[in-house]
Amino acid sequence: MHLQKVPKPMNPNDASLVDRGDDLATFRSEFAFPVRTDGTPWVYLCGNSLGLMPLAVPAAMQVELDSWARYGVEGHFEGPHPWMPYHRRLTAPLARLMGALESEVVSAHTLTVNLHLLMAGFYRPQGQRTKILVEAGAFPSDQYAVDSQLKHHGIDPAKGLIEVDTIVERSADPTIPLVEAIRQAGDHLAMVLLGGVQYYSGAFYDIPTVVREAHKVGALVGLDLAHAAGNVPLYLHDWGVDFACWCSYKYLNSGPGGPGELFVHERHHQRRDLGRFEGWWGHEEKSRFEMPRHTRFGRRSLAT
Numbered sequence: 001m002h003l004q005k006v007p008k009p010m011n012p013n014d015a016s017l018v019d020r021g022d023d024l025a026t027f028r029s030e031f032a033f034p035v036r037t038d039g040t041p042w043v044y045l046c047g048n049s050l051g052l053m054p055l056a057v058p059a060a061m062q063v064e065l066d067s068w069a070r071y072g073v074e075g076h077f078e079g080p081h082p083w084m085p086y087h088r089r090l091t092a093p094l095a096r097l098m099g100a101l102e103s104e105v106v107s108a109h110t111l112t113v114n115l116h117l118l119m120a121g122f123y124r125p126q127g128q129r130t131k132i133l134v135e136a137g138a139f140p141s142d143q144y145a146v147d148s149q150l151k152h153h154g155i156d157p158a159k160g161l162i163e164v165d166t167i168v169e170r171s172a173d174p175t176i177p178l179v180e181a182i183r184q185a186g187d188h189l190a191m192v193l194l195g196g197v198q199y200y201s202g203a204f205y206d207i208p209t210v211v212r213e214a215h216k217v218g219a220l221v222g223l224d225l226a227h228a229a230g231n232v233p234l235y236l237h238d239w240g241v242d243f244a245c246w247c248s249y250k251y252l253n254s255g256p257g258g259p260g261e262l263f264v265h266e267r268h269h270q271r272r273d274l275g276r277f278e279g280w281w282g283h284e285e286k287s288r289f290e291m292p293r294h295t296r297f298g299r300r301s302l303a304t
């Protein structure tokens with residue numbers, strides 16, 4: 001369905017013709033390409049690991065360094081882009097990119113940390129509904145995260161994990177084995193946790209179908225979109241995905257150490273039955289920076 005045919009090798013003349021007809025081709029000149037010893041630029045096909053540096057980055061970083069030098073701690077509130085609400089500058093473009101509402105996305109932490117925080121809320125094994133379905137050969141960091149989440153709940157990963165082999169023949173639909181496994185797991189299934197685009201095979205799963213089938217058996221769907229964000233069109237809200245996280249340093253070119261991002265579907269925003277690990281930023285926005293009312297020495301109020 002979403003599986004892409006492997007294109008036939010193209011001769012270089014045809015390839016440059018295709019380049020000339022590409023609406024996005026002009027963006028190439030906005031990125032820094034490492035060069036080989038003979039001075040020619042790399043053919044860069046590593047956006048799946050670290051995107052190239054946009055040439056605008058040094059000037060953009062200098063603006064923030066200037067704010068720091070000029071305002072110190074007040075840079076949180078002063079300067080061209082005060083840091084306190086800095087993440088808000090990314091909200092609208094992120095929502096557009098991911099097919100989400102603005103209230104459903106935020107830029108924070110790293111992908112793996114986000115996965116843990118999201119699973120802390122959404123993975124709530126109960127009765128026989130304990131299993132997590134993943135693709136076989138999932139990205140190692142995800143495997144470690146899921147295994148340790150199961151152990152955190154006292155569940156042996158050998159029993160709690162359903163691993164589905166989706167690396168099928170190129171002509172076949174990689175979503176079919178997922179659907180079969182979801183139906184088979186039925187009400188033992190708590191959660192499907194899937195790469196939107198499989199990092200190894202490149203398969204782009206039919207996400208709306210996975211969501212529909214998982215919801216039918218009462219399971220949630222979480223996605224790791226590391227290889228999908230900035231790479232394929234996404235409609236997380238309309239597809240009904242429950243939660244997702246991804247990183248920004250691959251196809252989104254944010255650079256090494258760039259923050260991760262996450263999505264939580266609107267339907268879960270008012271739920272009070274999910275576990276939440278809170279800190280300043282997970283606390284009510286209006287009162288998030290008030291100093292604590294409770295100390296070892298009893299209750300105190302800063303207002304007095």
Ligand SMILES: *Cc1c(COP(=O)(O)O)cnc(C)c1O
Pocket residue numbers: 110111112113139141142195199224226227247260
């Ligand atoms: C790159 C990648 C990660 C990396 O996670 P970090 O927390 O940013 O180190 C996780 N999952 C997948 C599928 C990835 O491709």
